Amino acid sequence: MAEWWVDGLVVLLWCALAVYGASTLFWVVEVVALGRRHVRPTDVDYGLDEVQVRILTVDAEAVVRGTVAALPDTVDDVHVVAESEMTVPGATVHVVPESFACAASYKGRALEWARRNVPCEREYVLYLDEDTIVTDLHGVPDRDVVQFTELPIYTGSWLTYWCEVFRVGYQTEQCAFGTLRYPLYAWGGGIAVRHELEQQVTWDASTVTEDTSFVWRAAAGEAVSFGVVDARFRNQAPPSVVALVRQRRRWLSGTLGDLASLPLRYKLLANTRTVAWAFSPVVPLLALATLLVPESAPSLGTYALVSALLLSVLFVYTAAGARAYRKRPHVALGLLVLTPLLVVVHAVGALWGVLRPVGTFTVTEKVTPETLEARHPDLDDGALTGHVGTDRLVQADD
Helix, strand or coil: CCCHHHHHHHHHHHHHHHHHHHHHHHHHHHHHHHCCCCECCCCCCEEHHHEEEEEECCCCHHHHHHHHHCCCCCCCCEEEEECCCCCCCCCEEEECCCCCCCCCCHHHHHHHHHHHHCCCCCCEEEEEECCCECCCCCEECCCCEEEEEECCECCCCHHHHHHHHHHHHHHHHHHHHHHCCCCCCCCCCEEEEEHHHHHHHCCCCCCCCHHHHHHHHHHHHCCCCEEEEEEEEECECCCCHHHHHHHHHHHHHHHHHHHHHCCHHHHHHHHHHHHHHHCCCHHHHHHHHHHHCCCCCCHHHHHHHHHHHHHHHHHHHHHHHHHHCCCCHHHHHHHHHCHHHHHHHHHHHHHHHHHCCCCCCCCCCCCCHHHHHHHCCCCCCCHHHCCCCHHHHHHCCC
16 A cells, blocks of 8 residues: 555645646647737727827836837827936926825836826827837727737846747737637736726726736726737846846736736636746656656556646747747757746746735836847847837847
8 A cells, every 4th residue: 555645745746737737728728729810010990190109117218218219200199107307309208296196006106197197189008118119010900908919139148038938939828818808917018008998997906017907907897809919019038037036926926916806717717827837847846756656656657648748838838939039940949958947947936926925016127229239239220229120120139
């Protein structure tokens, strides 16, 4: 008869596999069965004359100047919402008063102040982060919320950049978000919101992931149409592993804090994905633990097969990310080899967020466009602010 620790280990292995398997299976279903093709950047119903751009920053004047300069010339309603005075050619700068108070805090507070105080006569408000370099921006399709896809660029840490390639591959699932009542997350660095909907939902909520919170609260009130435009806006990968870990911790903490706005079935789904992400590095270790189990546990042969199949999906994420970045074959192969390391680094912050959620907002350090161009020899001076197409910017990362 097997010892008690053997039985306990077997139960633990199967429970871990069930949680991880459920998350992985849902991703596959999203991509294969639920997914629709992304909206092409040129498939627009509202031109840029119906879009107001708002860029959120604390005090990164030099970075914001590059972001504004990269906007198409036909964008003529640009506003920078900042925490301190600055001069940004081509944009109207608004400083959030220190006296302004609402339920929201940090970035959400600035968003809410802008909603109340920045006049808007356009159909959509397009929100950008201070470091968002738009690519292939032609307008907005007729959706209540429009998510533009991202493609983080290398800023100084190859490891964090490679983790972003892995994450972008995982986010292939966004193609299915338009079929879900509640999109599973949103990226506020490139999101357009119908102005009427924004006025109804508001940003006035206590959260550190204001973008996802807004989408979830909007969907809770009524059916909201959601579209994903595959424009691949460029933003900056975290400059260090520490910055990446803190960023992931905040994302995970925000998700956990916002779960109350989801119905039960989505709460279960979100929790399953959260646990699978945070504890994903543990799954291979549990698989290795089967070596401690005597051969009298034949069911673990099936476990080893199933876990190997599920773990292989991690390499699919990396391959999808390499494809999104249009990496050359030898670069993509190298990233596949590094996948186990990328999984661990990508998950450390999430695990930290589960064990010790954070309620504060830390701005990830950004560099100026000039610094980016200096770190990418293939980019000419002014390339990132010269309305360059997606292809040119993608090649900068190889």
